[in-house]
Amino acid sequence: MAHSKPHDPNAPGHPSVAAPQNGTELDVYPAGAADSHHHHGHTIVPPSTLLAVLMALLALTVLTWGASQVETFVATMFNVVLPDWVNVFVALSIAVIKTTLVVMFFMQLRYDNPLNTMVFLFTMVTVLFFLGFTMIDLGTRGTVDRFKAAYVVDGGTGGIVLPSGSAVGANTPITVHARREAENPESPKHQYLHHAEEHAAPVAAVPPARDISQGFPVGPYAPEQSSPQKSRPVRGLTLPGLAPAAAGGDHGHNHH
């Protein structure tokens, strides 16, 4: 072979360029190279297809918006409370159809090497796992908690009469107990939640207003109670009867 640059695949006479004339040359042929010669070329998508896809995408965009307007109209006109999932399901279905169009025609997966389609589909499966398992967790917490409530004493406070006077039954979930405590004006927790600003600790003891290293500050509103799905975004909240944390110092003794 008379060529000066043996590693230049574009050079004349390179084994990958010169098609083998007989079986004896196959040993210098790179693995799989023979297959590439059956390559069907790269598709040039016709302009009519591209334009049709664009029109379909624009129509589906208007449909997404229209669907949300119809939902609003139905909800207000007939006084129906549509569940959240209707809105989400309609919007996401249309978005998936639009994505399929873009991926198949604009990104040419329809005409392309199937390996690229596999890359895309595996990514989608991964995203579905990611989303699906998160939803299984969030969607079933209430069930698990109810199931546990029958025989588990949450937080280990069962049967104790607390300093505020409220008794906690063995089967009372701690969230129910927390709500009762918050509603009981005698409870330090109630004081903490509803009269936080009156009982503010001396200014010097309060961390700088926006020092998030200490957690989020207590807002002027009474935060919602904790539930299996929600935790209260309050700093320094402790169980009634125990020493309050950072915010108040000796907060518990200040309100009499």
Next chain:
Amino acid sequence: MATIDLGHAATHQRPDDPSLPPYKRYRAAAHYRDRDHEFDAVKMGVWLFLATEILLFSGFFVGYAVMRMLHPEAFRAGSHHLDWQWGLTNTVVLLVSSYTVACAVRNAQLGQQKLLKTNILITMACGFVFLAIKFIFEYSKKYREGLLPGWFYSYPAAGDPYEPMWWGIYWGATGIHALHVTVGIGLFMWLFSGALRQKYGPEHYTAVEGVGLYWHIVDIVWIFLFPMLYLIH
């Protein structure tokens, strides 16, 4: 359907003639068999990169799902601050740009140099329009009103105690998306400078194809963000 071949069989017959346009003289890197081999490898590499992009944004989508399940009222209250008109306009802008970039790939395949440059410019312009709408009519307004993520939220009348969380999702997802649009504009500038020097044609259009794929993914992310952020009620 019409197809083209990057010309592996004819490669060695093409002389390195300076009078030919650069795309006709393009040679695959030494570790590839031929230009087709290089094109396929680069394209698959781009797809693998796009897979990581999809996973990046899926983090925001999962975060969105969790927060919305926990605090639907906060999402409703927050979404009412957004103008769906601008969201819809930006969706149309991005869809049109996706179409023009698909046309640009076609122009490169057919060696239509003038149309290729025009379509790259239109796509770039769409990117600028998208960012202009986002910053002038949306971000600056929200910033002035204090509708900012989590800690920085200072709007006086929150519709729900958890509304700052919604703004975290909104600014995070649209911010990362806007960053991708900005990167895309830079890539189109690079493509345009190459197109001016006739670097892309039927024999070599790998860069046009790759940047096009990236831009389509940016478009797809917005296809999901638009209804999820703007059309909650």
